[in-house]
Amino acid sequence: MTDTPLWRAVSALGTRDPATPLWRGVIVLRVTTLLFALGSFIVHYDGYTNKWLAWTSFGVMTVWTVLSSALYARPTSRWPWLVGVDLVLTVALMFTSAWILTTAQFDANTPLITTVWAAVPPAAAGTRFGALGGVLAGLVVSVVTGLVRFRFDVDVARDGFLLTASGFVIGLAATMARRSADALTRALRMEAATAERERLARSIHDSVLQVLARVRKRGAEFGGEAAELAKLAGEQEIALRALVTTEPTHPSENGTTDLRAALQLLATPSVQVSTPAGEVQLPEHVTAELVAVAREALLNVEKHAGEEAHAWVLLEDLGTEVVVSVRDDGPGIEQGVLERAAAQGHLGIAESIKGRVRDLGGSVALDTAPGQGTEWEVKVPVAARGKR
Structure with a gap:
């Protein structure tokens, strides 16, 4: 390489x-x-x-x-x-x-x-x-x-x-x-990494991905336990495709990572990730915290919205701030449920999502209603890109 x-x-x-x-x-x-x-x-x-x-x-x-x-x-x-x-x-x-x-x-x-x-x-x-x-x-x-x-x-x-x-x-x-x-070094490094990923993608597509795709297709036809295996094969196929088509997420020389690439690795058959075309570089710890927030929101979808629910992760770079939204089509959250959970000492959402974003100097908005799904909108100021 x-x-x-x-x-x-x-x-x-x-x-x-x-x-x-x-x-x-x-x-x-x-x-x-x-x-x-x-x-x-x-x-x-x-x-x-x-x-x-x-x-x-x-x-x-x-x-x-x-x-x-x-x-x-x-x-x-x-x-x-x-x-x-x-x-x-x-x-x-x-x-x-x-x-x-x-x-x-x-x-x-x-x-x-x-x-x-x-x-x-x-x-x-x-x-x-x-x-x-x-x-x-x-x-x-x-x-x-x-x-x-x-x-x-x-x-x-x-x-x-x-x-x-x-x-x-x-x-x-x-x-x-x-x-x-x-700037030229970064551009050449990105071009070289892209060329290497394309080479790996072609190799994997001719072997592993074709096998996973065939298992997914045949397992779904047989049903039963084979269908469960087909579902798992489909998830691994999507994860592997995302891995070989996404830019590296390791820190650059100035200590930043691409939030766009990190979020794309969250894609599964039931989770769609939409990101800008260009990189969204943030300090390594900021990227890690925002990915953890998205994972926590998706975990809540899996726990409370059921296996048939779908989720969408949207990343926006607005110049002055970055916005990460996680939306699902589940049953939604009834009014007062989160407050009662916090009062009873169940601080999972409050600490994992709100606490993380608060430490980054950002804000969190929750939009939900029974039967209308749930949407978390996380905003982090661009100033966080310079924090170390």
Whole structure:
């Protein structure tokens, strides 16, 4: 199963950083800005007051360019703390300009020893942490620039705007790249799982399902105990068909499961399940509780409505909330029966249905009358999708 081209594509996407092209851009930016800083260093070198410190600062810039570029080039070494060290080191080198440049050079707006090399940390922070990280790093570099120059004028403000804007844009691009890759991975995983289920369904249809269908048909013709076996075979046939045609219900990487797929497994000859065409992803525990509520309602149908009763399970995703309805065509519940049962200490429905839904922050409505069947309507707010 995992050796198919689709699963190999899913595996490849899962091990690759979608922001890798942006990291390559950060490396190119670091190297080119170092070359620009070298040109500025050569042009203004004669005017520096502390040439030894100037050489030391530029040497550190060169070594860090080589080291950080090598680390940024490898997906396994793009640690969050590395970006933090990058920013701190850059800021420290910017402060050395206070002892390198003369007062006349500051008055002439001579570039700091780091010059445009200092623009790399906001780009790296945006690539690693997103738009907010890029903006914060850009603001830090901008403020330090003003502190080193002892003034906040139009030039400093302009540079600060460009730094924060570039950090924001690069961060936004990195975030969109990761989201797009996640969406593509989910789509490929779903396609691969669907293809595998179809393969299994074809195999099972040619063997097990055909046998169950024949037992159901012949048993019903013979009657008696054979009819009972036919009924059981029919139930297993429907359950097996639902199993091989329904998406997996195990949790996804973000801890959610598909409520639609989980409810479809409740289908039997006497229970029909109607769900939306798309997935209804909810946190794993929310899905489990709603399925338990539906099972409890169906159990009450089996206990009190008789074997001939039919039930319908309906799932609706309304955007702001999900609604699960369980309706049957049984005799219904007489008014006051539930209240008397609760007063006598029989809390099965109250705790299994109302209690579960209450814990999820939802609501329950019961519509029933003698001879008109029973309908439970459970509503859970969409906010429950984010609960863990």
